[in-house]
Amino acid sequence: RHAFWETQPVGQFKDLGDVSLPEGPIEPPTPLSEVKQEPYNLPSQYEWTTCDLDSEETCTEVYNLLKNNYVEDDENMFRFNYSKEFLRWALHPPGYYRSWHIGVRAKTNKKLVAFITGVPARIRVRDVIVKMAEINFLCVHKKLRSKRLAPVMIKEVTRRVHLENIWQAAYTAGVVLPTPITTCQYWHRSLNPKKLIDVGFSRLGARMTMSRTIKLYKLPDSPATPGFRKMELHDVPAVTRLLRNYLSQFIVAPDFDENDVEHWLLPEENVVDSYLVESPETHEITDFCSFYTLPSSILGNQNYSILKAAYSYYNVSTKTPLLQLMNDALIVAKQKDFDVFNALDVMQNESFLKELKFGPGDGQLHYYLYNYRMRNALKPAELGLVLL
Ligand code: MYA
Ligand code: JJ1
Known part of the structure; x- marks a missing residue:
């Protein structure tokens, strides 16, 4: 076979x-x-x-x-x-x-x-x-x-x-090979529903009109969490501590040091976006969210050639509820003109997907290790690793 x-x-x-x-x-x-x-x-x-x-x-x-x-x-x-x-x-x-x-x-x-x-x-x-x-x-x-x-x-x-x-x-990989350590589901949150429907990325739901759909996916103009701001270079030590502590709960996760965090998570225009919550009182860094930019070509559409997609990367909540943090991530992604926000059901993502109006996609992502046997398959929620 x-x-x-x-x-x-x-x-x-x-x-x-x-x-x-x-x-x-x-x-x-x-x-x-x-x-x-x-x-x-x-x-x-x-x-x-x-x-x-x-x-x-x-x-x-x-x-x-x-x-x-x-x-x-x-x-x-x-x-x-x-x-x-x-x-x-x-x-x-x-x-x-x-x-x-x-x-x-x-x-x-x-x-x-x-x-x-x-x-x-x-x-x-x-x-x-x-x-x-x-x-x-x-x-x-x-x-x-x-x-x-x-x-x-x-x-x-x-x-x-x-x-x-x-x-x-x-x-x-999107294909099944011997043998996945886990299989994750893609979820999608419409930011620009009209374009997504026009290009065939999504469909008008049953008993839905275009204007009701647009209203359903509307988001506030700016993030809600006080102290929510872009990550900066001086935040690397605090973000590293926050992320290392968070990732320690998953069975498979990257072991990030400060150099890794600087590379993988410091914002870079049109590549990776990272935001954090700095407590207005204590100036403590309590929460973090990030997404990377991966557009897709739209094959054979008269009106549009590029779908602008943000992909959820690493997110950590200790004080701001994860739901609110990710809602703020959706708001900034919308402000940056992304058409859709994608996420896998890894880490604690299940806890916000349905409530924030993500819907399951038709794609799955299988995770593999080479020359390392896992005794049992993991649940997606036990995986703390996002590959690009
Ligand atoms: S996943 C993204 C993969 N890329 C694409 O899907 C792009 C579009 N497709 C293509 O370019 C081709 O279809 C590819 C296959 C190149 C994928 N991962 O040459 P073939 C097996 C692993 O005749 P083609 C990513 O980038 C297939 O089961 N194996 O086929 C991670 C069959 O083997 P077997 C794959 O279609 C990649 C054999 O290849 C994949 O012309 C991780 C057929 O070869 C796949 N995605 O080319 C790679 N697709 O007969 C493994 C097919 O046994 C890394 N196959 O079923 C392993 C670790 C290496 C480092 C280890 C260090 C210690
Ligand atoms: O993007 C994906 N699917 C979309 C488009 C489907 C178009 C027809 N096949 C999708 N859209 C529905 C969105 C809808 C929005 C409102 C709420 C309900 C949902 O489902 C899929 C993921 O779902 N993407 C792919 O299939 C791309 C390949 C995925 C495998 C990736 C392999 C990775 C390579 C390793 O590095």
């Missing part, structure tokens, strides 16, 4: 319920001298390239490959359109390896035809902190699909991760 995945150190379907298997690494690390020193063989028309995203030209090539060939919804109406600034941010976290930004070119014309990336991360699984690669942006040009290029790319990124003495990875 899975000719490639059955050969890999991942949880297998046949082992699902076998309680005798221990939680933890499936295979031990091998000495670095035993890691293959040469790249895997590609079909002879293609060659490996390491992509330098700091090069405007290379970044444009990656951007265009993904814009035209990356993830679509099940009816091929929308395709993720990650911006160049976003790709540079996503691929340049603290300690990143350029060797993990891997492209495939056609030898004849040097055209970029496939891509896969890893970035380093420390992920805590229960009480163990594991050095991992987060694998993302696996993409094969539409004209080269089903030629078994993806397994070669996955083996090559694995080899380059091993060369850095890292033996585990985390990744997400």
